[in-house]
Amino acid sequence: MGLLLSRQLSTADLKAHQSATGLSYSQVEHLHARFQALDRKQRGYLTPTELLRIPQLAQNPLHRQIVDGFFAEGGDRIDFEQFLRRCAIFLVPQFDSVPPERVDNRVNKMRLLCQMLDTRRAGFIACEDFRQAMDAYLSSLPRTDAGDEGAARDIEAELQLLMDQMFEGRETISYEMFEQRLSSANVEGRLVVNKWLVGPNGEENGNGKGHA
Numbered sequence: 001m002g003l004l005l006s007r008q009l010s011t012a013d014l015k016a017h018q019s020a021t022g023l024s025y026s027q028v029e030h031l032h033a034r035f036q037a038l039d040r041k042q043r044g045y046l047t048p049t050e051l052l053r054i055p056q057l058a059q060n061p062l063h064r065q066i067v068d069g070f071f072a073e074g075g076d077r078i079d080f081e082q083f084l085r086r087c088a089i090f091l092v093p094q095f096d097s098v099p100p101e102r103v104d105n106r107v108n109k110m111r112l113l114c115q116m117l118d119t120r121r122a123g124f125i126a127c128e129d130f131r132q133a134m135d136a137y138l139s140s141l142p143r144t145d146a147g148d149e150g151a152a153r154d155i156e157a158e159l160q161l162l163m164d165q166m167f168e169g170r171e172t173i174s175y176e177m178f179e180q181r182l183s184s185a186n187v188e189g190r191l192v193v194n195k196w197l198v199g200p201n202g203e204e205n206g207n208g209k210g211h212a
Contacts (some may be wrong), residue, residue, distance in 0.1 A: 008032075017081075021088040031087050035080050045077040061140035065133050069116035086112070107172070110182055114175040124172045127163065134162055 009017070009032055017028045021203045036042075038050045048067045052058045060066060070086050078086075089108045111132060117125045117133055166175055166181055 006104075017084055021084060023084075023088055023091060027091060028084065031084055032080060035083050045079050046083060061134060061136040063159055065116035065119070068119055069112050072112070072115035072118075072121075074121070110179045111175065113182070114178055116176075117178075122172075124174050127167050127171050127173075127177050130166065131159060131163060134159055 007028065014025045014028055017023070018025060021028070023031075031068050035046065038046055039051060040050075048071060051067050051070060052063065057066065064067050070083070073082070089112055114125060117130055120126060135155065138158055164177065
């Protein structure tokens with residue numbers, strides 16, 4: 001299958017991918033072009049290193065967790081179909097017929113966030129892994145001029161509040177409990193994956209309409 005990905009997608013390919021994801025032909029074609037640009041050796045798959053060639057992703061403070069989410073099914077490579085399914089979670093479908101599993105796409109986003117934070121592939125989220133991810137995220141946010149010491153105190157206070165709210169003293173938490181406690185959180189704003197799906201000329205998912 002992998003070697004076939006060096007060619008353009010056929011109408012049958014587009015129709016199948018559209019039916020599976022709810023994305024339009026132009027959205028699928030855009031992601032296929034993105035995949036091909038990253039797959040420089042035309043092997044038909046991507047590795048974590050190749051995903052990190054996307055500058056916007058490499059600069060994201062949660063880049064390691066985002067990449068882990070793409071490889072949550074195990075292994076160190078993903079083909080175009082797997083890449084497309086992951087990207088589709090963040091994009092607004094432009095096709096009239098949306099698959100049942102995409103009706104509540106927020107559920108998919110939250111489950112992917114769980115997989116991103118479950119860096120041990122244990123089926124649950126460890127408190128220490130969550131803390132490291134949130135520390136990286138909070139440290140990247142712009143701060144008022146309170147000095148390094150004041151900024152560090154602010155980050156530590158925010159981290160402690162998050163830890164108390166999410167874990168309540170536990171060392172681990174299940175995906176289901178984590179998702180419940182994130183029910184009012186801005187998951188889309190934390191992931192900002194759609195920003196690195198934008199092409200080199202600024203076009204987004206092939207038609208300029210889709211977003212996370």
